[in-house]
Amino acid sequence: MEYLIHIAILVSIYAILGLSLNLVVGFTGLLSITQAAFYGIGAYVTAILLTSTGMNFFLAMLIGMLITSILALAIGFVLSRFKDDYYALGSLGFNVIIYGIFLNWYGLTRGPLGIPGIPRPSLFGFTFSENAWFLLLSVICAAIIYFLCQFIVKSSFGRVLKAIREDDVAIAVFGYRTLWYKLAIFVISAAMAAMAGSLFASYITFIDPSSFVLTESIFILAIIILGGLANNRGAIVGAACLILLPEILRFVGFPDDVAAQLRQFSYGIILIILMLYRPQGLVGEYRL
Amino acid sequence: MEIVPQLIVNSMNAGATYALVALGFNLIYGTAKFFDLGYGALAAVGGYTVFFLYRGLGLNLYISILLGAFVAGAIGMIIYRLVYAPLRKRRSSSMVLLVAALGVMIALQSIIAILFSNQFQTLSRNVGSAVTYSIFGGVVTQLQTITLILGLLIMAAIGLVFRYTLFGKAIKAISDDEEVSKIVGINTTKVMSWVFFIGSAIAGLAGVLVGFDTGIEPTMGLSLLLKGVIAAIIGGIGNVYGGVLGAFFLGFIENFGIWQISGEWKDAIAFGVLIVFLLFRPQGLLKR
Numbered sequence: 001m002e003y004l005i006h007i008a009i010l011v012s013i014y015a016i017l018g019l020s021l022n023l024v025v026g027f028t029g030l031l032s033i034t035q036a037a038f039y040g041i042g043a044y045v046t047a048i049l050l051t052s053t054g055m056n057f058f059l060a061m062l063i064g065m066l067i068t069s070i071l072a073l074a075i076g077f078v079l080s081r082f083k084d085d086y087y088a089l090g091s092l093g094f095n096v097i098i099y100g101i102f103l104n105w106y107g108l109t110r111g112p113l114g115i116p117g118i119p120r121p122s123l124f125g126f127t128f129s130e131n132a133w134f135l136l137l138s139v140i141c142a143a144i145i146y147f148l149c150q151f152i153v154k155s156s157f158g159r160v161l162k163a164i165r166e167d168d169v170a171i172a173v174f175g176y177r178t179l180w181y182k183l184a185i186f187v188i189s190a191a192m193a194a195m196a197g198s199l200f201a202s203y204i205t206f207i208d209p210s211s212f213v214l215t216e217s218i219f220i221l222a223i224i225i226l227g228g229l230a231n232n233r234g235a236i237v238g239a240a241c242l243i244l245l246p247e248i249l250r251f252v253g254f255p256d257d258v259a260a261q262l263r264q265f266s267y268g269i270i271l272i273i274l275m276l277y278r279p280q281g282l283v284g285e286y287r288l
Numbered sequence: 289m290e291i292v293p294q295l296i297v298n299s300m301n302a303g304a305t306y307a308l309v310a311l312g313f314n315l316i317y318g319t320a321k322f323f324d325l326g327y328g329a330l331a332a333v334g335g336y337t338v339f340f341l342y343r344g345l346g347l348n349l350y351i352s353i354l355l356g357a358f359v360a361g362a363i364g365m366i367i368y369r370l371v372y373a374p375l376r377k378r379r380s381s382s383m384v385l386l387v388a389a390l391g392v393m394i395a396l397q398s399i400i401a402i403l404f405s406n407q408f409q410t411l412s413r414n415v416g417s418a419v420t421y422s423i424f425g426g427v428v429t430q431l432q433t434i435t436l437i438l439g440l441l442i443m444a445a446i447g448l449v450f451r452y453t454l455f456g457k458a459i460k461a462i463s464d465d466e467e468v469s470k471i472v473g474i475n476t477t478k479v480m481s482w483v484f485f486i487g488s489a490i491a492g493l494a495g496v497l498v499g500f501d502t503g504i505e506p507t508m509g510l511s512l513l514l515k516g517v518i519a520a521i522i523g524g525i526g527n528v529y530g531g532v533l534g535a536f537f538l539g540f541i542e543n544f545g546i547w548q549i550s551g552e553w554k555d556a557i558a559f560g561v562l563i564v565f566l567l568f569r570p571q572g573l574l575k576r
Contacts, residue, residue: 031383033390081567085323085382089517090566093559096514100556214510218390225387258402265398271391272371275384288383 005131009203011236011243012135012142013196018223018235019142019149020192025221026229026286027153028185029165031084034075034091035193035220037098040212041068042194043201044102047115050202057121061198065191072190076183095214102209114208118201138199142236145192149232152188161185162230165286215264222267225274228284237282242267290425295543297426303539304436305498309516310523310531311442312490318526319463319483320376322385326367326392327491328513329400332506334360334492335499336400339411356496357489364488365481367392372484373477393510401506411499435497442490443532450528459483463526511555518562524572533573 021035045064049055075094082090102109109115120129121137128134152158160181163171168178201207219242227238246263254262279287309331316324334356342352371388419430450456458479461469470476491513495504498512515538520526523534538558545557565572 031386078563078567085386086566086570088383088386089323089521090563093514093562097556097559100553104550104552104556215394218394221387221390257406261398261401261406265395265402268391268393268395268398272388272395275380275388275391276371276374279380279384288381288387 002131005135007243007247009131009135009138011240012138013200013203014220014223014239014243015142015236016145016196016199017193017220018227018239019145019232020189020196021220022224022229022232022235023149023152023161023185023189023192026224026231026235026284027158027165028161028182029286030079030182030186031088031288032079032091032186032189033088033214033217033221034095034098035189036212036214036216037095038068038072038190038193039197039200039216039220040098040102040207040209041071042197043207043212044109044115044197045194046198047118047201047207048108050118051115054119056123057119057198057202058123061195064198065194068194068197069187069191072187073183076186076190079186080179080182092214092217095217099209099213102212109209112208112210114206115201116206118205118207120205121202134203138203141195141199145195146232146236148192152185153230153232157181157184165230218271219267222271225281225284225288226270228281229288230286231281231283234281234283242270291547293424293426295426295547296540297423297428299540299543300436300536301428301432301501301539302542303536304432304439305494305501305512305535306515306519306538307439307532307535308435308442308490308494308497309512310519310535311439311446311528312487312494313513313516314520314526314528314531315446315459315483315490316487317520318528319459319480320372320385321463322372322382323389323517324372324487325386325389325510325513326396327364327389327488328509328516329393329396330360330364330488330491330509331495331498331512332400332504332509333363333396333495334489335411335495335504335508336404336506337492338496338499339404339409339504343409343411353493353496357492360492360495361485361489363396364491365485368481368484369477373480393513397506397509404506406506408503408505410503411496429501431497431500435501438493438497439532439535443528446528455479455482514555515558518558521562522565522572524574527572527574530572530574537573 017035017039024030024032042064045067046060049060049063050057079087079090103111120127128137160171160176164178164181172178223238223242224235226241228234245266246259249262250259274281313327316327337359338352338356341347341355342349371392372385375385375388420427458474461474462476462479466476519535519538520531522537523530538561541561542554542557546553
């Protein structure tokens with residue numbers, strides 16, 4: 001039971017990450033491979049605030065989201081100068097830079113040693129120390145993000161995003177400032193990823209830079225490509241599939257380290273096969 | 289050992305390695321027009337083949353190195369035939385190819401990790417007995433000299449092939465317009481397969497040389513590739529000489545950049561340079 005709860009918590013955290021990245025990649029058509037960086041910034045800000053000042057988790061989460069948003073604004077501004085595959089490459093670069101900062105800014109992040117002893121969230125004297133309660137919290141967060149994403153993509157703002165994806169010159173001719181739309185959605189997406197990071201940090205109670213490497217960004221990308229781009233339900237389905245798959249591998253009886261590598265191998269192969277045979281994913285509404 | 293000459297020597301060494309990677313990458317990018325990120329993993333394939341043959345089976349050094357480059361080339365060619373060729377036939381966008389390439393990279397990395405474990409290994413049999421030369425107070429190993437010479441030789445060879453052979457002209461024709469080259473009777477699939485073979489073999493060679501210089505690990509390809517890509521972009525993507533120039537430029541900036549700060553910041557510096565170039569001189573040092 002405890003194990004199933006653990007899996008469910010991971011699925012809901014990755015569902016948030018998938019949903020947030022889908023806004024940028026699926027709905028706006030910007031191939032961003034840097035989501036793990038924002039995930040990491042959110043996690044680190046929360047972890048540092050919780051362990052050093054002991055402030056409330058939810059406040060720390062908000063501060064984390066705010067700081068991530070500011071950084072995302074700057075990064076998004078640089079990235080907005082690029083198109084298509086250069087955009088992908090540039091965003092990938094930011095992931096490497098921010099990972100480098102996690103690893104090397106020893107005074108702040110303790111480098112490869114990571115930050116241990118992050119407390120679980122508490123609200124009005126109630127602590128979410130039981131995993132079942134934490135599951136409730138993370139599912140609520142994922143649900144909020146899901147409805148927020150649904151609201152965004154159904155709004156007029158969301159329609160402009162889709163128009164940018166289809167033809168950003170045409171929509172610019174109609175008088176829309178595409179730059180602001182791209183920046184806005186990039187920042188919103190980053191803030192959501194930061195929220196997932198806060199949840200992750202306080203759930204595992206320990207973070208180190210290895211959770212926020214480039215492969216993690218590719219993993220999140222694989223989630224939404226498998227589930228289907230530009231479909232919010234697809235992001236959740238993708239997260240569930242890709243989290244459950246390696247667990248099945250573990251049950252088949254592979255040793256842990258091989259299972260970890262097989263997990264990577266399987267999502268690499270999934271990406272290749274999807275690109276070859278079904279680029280729109282399971283329930284996707286847009287293909288790259 | 290004085291600091292400035294040593295920094296210059298280190299810059300040249302780094303530049304020579306990046307130049308090799310950039311050469312192969314430029315060759316592939318120039319013809320296929322997409323960011324082949326899977327290319328990085330082929331460096332690791334080369335390194336590990338030599339590890340297996342030279343350290344494991346005790347084969348002759350030079351035969352092992354040749355076979356290492358050959359295996360990397362062959363795998364690169366197979367991947368082209370299985371993954372990239374069908375995608376290109378379908379006129380998939382460069383982003384689809386990029387995502388497929390990410391899948392290739394991750395899958396190859398994890399296969400290597402399963403076969404040889406994640407441990408960092410060295411290639412040389414007798415560590416610490418490397419032959420070194422001293423130039424103006426800077427120390428350089430024999431191997432690093434070989435890398436430098438090889439890089440320049442391969443650059444010259446590619447330049448000559450492009451200028452004087454039918455094969456080189458076919459590559460140029462394909463990179464200009466694939467459809468028309470088909471019409472005039474160029475077997476594009478065959479030429480492209482060779483391009484991927486040669487490019488991947490160069491990557492394999494670079495992986496072997498890095499393996500002898502520092503060591504090998506399954507994820508070594510990614511950082512090597514990113515440096516090669518950065519070198520190619522700042523040199524002027526698709527331009528053979530530009531890539532080499534960019535590689536040395538990058539080597540110098542990286543090594544002088546860490547004069548006062550810790551060496552771990554190299555990657556961040558490299559990407560900083562990339563972003564500055566993409567923003568202010570996207571066509572690179574030498575235009576194609």
